Amino acid sequence: MTVDTPWLHTTVLLSEAVDALDIKPDGTYVDATFGRGGHSRLILSKLSPKGRLIAFDKDLDAIAAAEQIQDPRFSIRHQGFTHLGELEAGSIDGVLMDLGVSSPQIDNPARGFSFRNDGPLDMRMDTTRGQSVSxxxxxxxxxxxxxxxxxxxxxxxxxxIAKAIDARRQERGVPTSTSELAKLVADTVKTREPGKDPATRTFQAFRIFINAELEELQQALNASLQVLRPGGRLAVISFHSLEDRIVKQFITQHSREVYDRRAPFAAxxxxxxxxxxxxxxxxxEVEGNPRSRSAIMRVAERLGVGA
Structure with missing residues (x-):
């Protein structure tokens, strides 16, 4: 567990994810979503003095947490993982992507990710760029x-829900707080899934959209093809079906031998x-950290020419 006072964050699939990378002590690895650094710290503990770890994150609080790691083998980039492709081709032994929103982001009302705590309707991972949801x-x-x-x-x-938002902004202006949006959705959605707040799906949708999460994921997956060397591992932890579908389809697509129908006898x-x-x-783990219950990690190994 890593601590970001006053909010706590428990890293999901900590040992499983790092084990999946099949760490080579002298290798170079990427933690594409640093968060609060649980995975990064465990990776560093398995590297020799020659090993290297490169981390990415868009969140300023995550960058501040990363800067507390005083280790010459470690570097942090204030960038989204779409910049993964800027690394040298074939230079990386493993890429880890944890796609979950960290607990400090969810629990800090000022970030506007959660309908459970009133705060500004923002939801940006990187508060220095782009539009807020409101x-x-x-x-x-x-x-x-x-x-x-x-x-x-x-x-x-x-x-x-969209029509209700429009009616609200015509009458009193757009909702600017999480509680206002949550109440508006609750008043609009009359049937509720057991145990789930009616605003859950809308908040997820706005967060994904405002941060271009699915587009960035696809770009990062494509970039992993370029930067991973043969034998390198890709491990991706998803938390909802939209992400997992993209990861599954990507791995499936690139795990098939493709035949040219115009040349049936060609290799x-x-x-x-x-x-x-x-x-x-x-x-x-689910009992100890209920937020992990929807997590799925998919692991693949980069093949080389002649594999």
Missing amino acids: EWLAEAEVQHIAEVIREYGEERFALQ PKVMDFKAIDRVKPSAA
């Missing part, structure tokens, strides 16, 4: 709002990856 809602068309809620939140009441195109594993948290 700024976007002030100018977005109703149909666009509905599309975002439907596609990224898989919410069947997307259009009704197939060599596979880029070999799927290694699919891992979920243990019952003990």
